[in-house]
Amino acid sequence: MQIFAASYLLPISAPPLAGGALAIDNGRIVDTGTLAELRAAHKAPVHEFPGCVIMPGLVNAHTHLELTHFPSWKIRKDIDYAPRTYVDWVIQVIKIRRNLTPQELELSVHEGFRISLESGTTALGEILSDRALLPLYAASPFSGRLFLEAIGHDPVQCSLLLARIGESLEAFPCGNLLPGLSPHAPHTLSSAFLQDIKRLADKKSLPIAIHLAESREESAFLHDTSGKIAELLYPFVHWEAYLPPPRRTTPTAYLDDLGALDSATMAVHCVHVTGADAEILKKRGVSVVLCPRSNEKLDVGKAPAYLLKKAGIPLALGTDSLASNDSLSMWDEMRFLRREFPGVFTPAEVLAMATLEGARALRVESDTGSLEKGKRGDFLVVKPSAPASPTDLPEALIEESQLEEVFIGGNPLEYRLR
Known part of the structure; x- marks a missing residue:
C-alpha cells in the first residue's frame, strides 16, 4: 500500500478536499480523506506533492489512434x-x-x-x-x-x-x-x-x-x-x-x-x-x-x-x-x-x-473517472500556476497548470512528461 497526498484532492465525484490524500493497494484505491486521516488509518509510505492537485486520469471518450500518424502519411503518400x-x-x-x-x-x-x-x-x-x-x-x-x-x-x-x-x-x-x-x-x-x-x-x-x-x-x-x-x-x-x-x-x-x-x-x-x-x-x-x-x-x-x-x-x-x-x-x-x-x-x-x-x-464509471474507493488508482498530479481557492480550482487546472506526473494503478509512468 502507498499513500499519495497533495495540497488538494479533487475526486470529481465530490468537492475538492484541502490536504487530501488517497491510499492505493494492488492498483486500486482503498481509501481517501485528509493526509492526517489516512496516516492514522494505514501504515504505508507517503508520497507528498505540495502545491499540487491530485485528480483522476482524463477520459478521452472518442479516439481513432490508428490515425495518429495521419499528418505525416499525407506527405509520404503524396496525398x-x-x-x-x-x-x-x-x-x-x-x-x-x-x-x-x-x-x-x-x-x-x-x-x-x-x-x-x-x-x-x-x-x-x-x-x-x-x-x-x-x-x-x-x-x-x-x-x-x-x-x-x-x-x-x-x-x-x-x-x-x-x-x-x-x-x-x-x-x-x-x-x-x-x-x-x-x-x-x-x-x-x-x-x-x-x-x-x-x-x-x-x-x-x-x-x-x-x-x-x-x-x-x-x-x-x-x-x-x-x-x-x-x-x-x-x-x-x-x-x-x-x-x-x-x-x-x-x-x-x-x-x-x-x-x-x-x-x-x-x-x-x-x-x-x-x-x-x-x-x-x-x-x-x-x-x-x-x-x-x-x-x-x-x-x-x-x-x-x-x-x-x-x-x-x-x-x-x-x-x-x-x-x-x-x-x-x-x-x-x-x-x-x-x-x-x-x-x-x-x-x-x-x-x-x-x-x-x-x-x-463508456459505461466504465465503476472502474474509473473519479477518485473513489474500489476504482483504479489512475490519477494525475497537476500543479496550478498560482494558488487557487476550492471554488477557482477547476478553472485554474484547465487554464493555467502544469501536468507533473501520471500514475496508472498507483505506479508512475516510466517516461518523462516534458
Whole structure:
C-alpha cells in the first residue's frame, strides 16, 4: 500500500478536499480523506506533492489512434492536399488508409498511446477498424472501451464482417479495455447491417458508439439522398447500387426508427441535431460525446451544446483523431470547449466531461473517472500556476497548470512528461 497526498484532492465525484490524500493497494484505491486521516488509518509510505492537485486520469471518450500518424502519411503518400469539404476529407482518409502497411499502423497506434498518456489520458473510447491490432491494445495500460468498427452495404461482405467481429469478441481479452461495437455512421452502413450490429451488441450486453449528425452532407443524404455523399463518396467506394430512396428524415430519427438508440448508445459529434432530435436522444437515454476542435477543423459546424445540455443529455468530451485535430490533449479540448461555448459550461462541468462523464458514457464509471474507493488508482498530479481557492480550482487546472506526473494503478509512468 502507498499513500499519495497533495495540497488538494479533487475526486470529481465530490468537492475538492484541502490536504487530501488517497491510499492505493494492488492498483486500486482503498481509501481517501485528509493526509492526517489516512496516516492514522494505514501504515504505508507517503508520497507528498505540495502545491499540487491530485485528480483522476482524463477520459478521452472518442479516439481513432490508428490515425495518429495521419499528418505525416499525407506527405509520404503524396496525398497532401487540403480537402474543401467534409466528404473530400473522408475520401482523402480512405485513400491514405488503403496504402498503409501493418507496420505503419502499429507505429501509429503506439505513438497515439504515448501522446495520450503524456497528456494525462488514462482511459479511452477507442474506435478500432483493423482487428489485427487488438494485441497492441491488450498490452496497453489504458482502461475504457475498444469499439470494433463496422462499415458496409454489400450483404455478403456485411455477413462476413459480422461473423469476424463476433469471433473477435469471443477471443477479446484485451487488457483493461472492455469491448464495444461501432457501426460507423447512419450513411455508411445498410439499415439491415446496422440492425445486425445492434442485435449483436444487445446479445453481448455491449455499448455502441456511432458517429451521428456530424456534417451537413450527412443530414442532406438522410433527407433526400442528395449532396456529396451520394455524388462523390458512394461512387468512390463502389456503393452506387446501394443508394437509398429519399428518407425525408434526420440521422437521429432514422436511427431511432431502426431501434438503434438506447441507454447503451454513445453518439459522437451530434453537430446537426434539431430540438426534436434532442428530445429523442434524451428519451432514449443516449450519451453524447462532443469533439469541438474536430468539428471546427473540418468546418462541419458547431454542436448545439446549450440545447443538448438544457435537454439533460449526458455529455462527454473527445479529441477524435489527428486526421481531424491538432493534438490528442484533453486539456486542449477542454480549453477550446470553453472558448467555443462561452458561458454554457462551468469549469467544474468541463472537468467532469473529461473524466467522470466520459467514463459514464463508456459505461466504465465503476472502474474509473473519479477518485473513489474500489476504482483504479489512475490519477494525475497537476500543479496550478498560482494558488487557487476550492471554488477557482477547476478553472485554474484547465487554464493555467502544469501536468507533473501520471500514475496508472498507483505506479508512475516510466517516461518523462516534458
